[in-house]
Amino acid sequence: MKVIANIFFFLALTISINAQINEFPRLTENDFPGMKITREQTFDGSSLWGYINGGADIFLEYGFDKLLLQEVSINGLNFKIEIYKMNNPASAFGIYSVSHYKCEERVKKVKYSCLTQYQMQCAMDCYYISIINSNGSKEEVEASKKIFTQVTNKISGNDFSTPPLFNNKLLSEQKDQIKYFKGILGVQNGMMEWYDYFDGLGEFEIYLLPAKLDAGDVNIAQIKFHSGSDVNTFLKRTGIEINPSTKYSKSERGSNTLLVKMLNNNEMIFVEGKINSSKLEELVKKIW
Structure with a gap:
């Protein structure tokens, strides 16, 4: 009976983790040829401290729900994708608004977006998204844009409107x-x-x-x-x-x-x- 109980607990835990991951506009290895997901982890309000330590406070102030972290490798290029699910579009826009600086480019189809050599950020619906590459090379920037497009295409909902x-x-x-x-x-x-x-x-x-x-x-x-x-x-x-x-x-x-x-x-x-x-x-x- 103890073995059966442990099996049911493991299955329930697995289902719960998968359900949390599936809440997000996440990448899958089918999205890009040769892509490998090397890390995938979710964080809630209490575990967020273990990921960004002192930076967690401001996310909680705005209204934080969960974070999906994905680290992926595409043809030898490495990327970190952070998808923060906030409580509402206003919260997502808020954390985006204090996180981006000196944007070099914006994506026309995404109302709130900021592109730099090393990072792409946006707020869409209730998500704040950050995509970071390692070296800022031309190849990494182009691949980041493709990742950005793939992730944002999976989001449907209402964007935030200013007064x-x-x-x-x-x-x-x-x-x-x-x-x-x-x-x-x-x-x-x-x-x-x-x-x-x-x-x-x-x-x-x-x-x-x-x-x-x-x-x-x-x-x-x-x-x-x-x-x-x-x-x-x-x-x-x-x-x-x-x-x-x-x-x-x-x-x-x-x-x-x-x-x-x-x-x-x-x-x-x-x-x-x-x-x-x-x-x-x-x-x-x-x-x-």
Whole structure:
């Protein structure tokens, strides 16, 4: 009986592992001639620490479900494919937005994608995907693109949509620079200059576009807090007192001009830039 029980336990464990793997848009050895999968492993919220150690916190802040890691070899070239399944498309976009830098190329058919010599990244549906090659050779870059296409073709679902604010024609060409933060670690990774504004606050969400405009560089954000006290703390830290009739106000901190327009009790548009106060006001009126 003990032997039979052990067999059933092993079968149940195998079925569970296979079910977890099959949740992902994973590569199979049939996808490419000569491809070998040398490692395949899944991680949940607790085991993620063992894989990326200190980096796990920010994934958990955004809303992490599972990770599928695949290491593959194609004709002697080695690649690491990380497929993070996040809680929703917003979480996937958020972790992507603070993970990519200095993109050399983008994939037109993938709304949020970033290609560099050594890495390809994207956010699609609830997945954040990273494909890393070893040496950045031309052959590896081309093979990475084929892997990227194969993986993304297996995903169907809804991509994340940013707030209508960023559809304004003054901003639309820079929309691929939008970042989404869902807590202080996101701010720390993506906009350290604002850390003191948000440190110690409760839950909040920030859509941020660092925009380069004719008038100068500005940071344009739509911020949603989950408590009125956090709104008040944020406004106090920025030195802004809201006019109750217009729901709008501004302040100056050193060479920076700060503007706030309240959308409702807990949500606002916040703009900061090293621009003359009147010029910044003129600019934001064209945006909102």
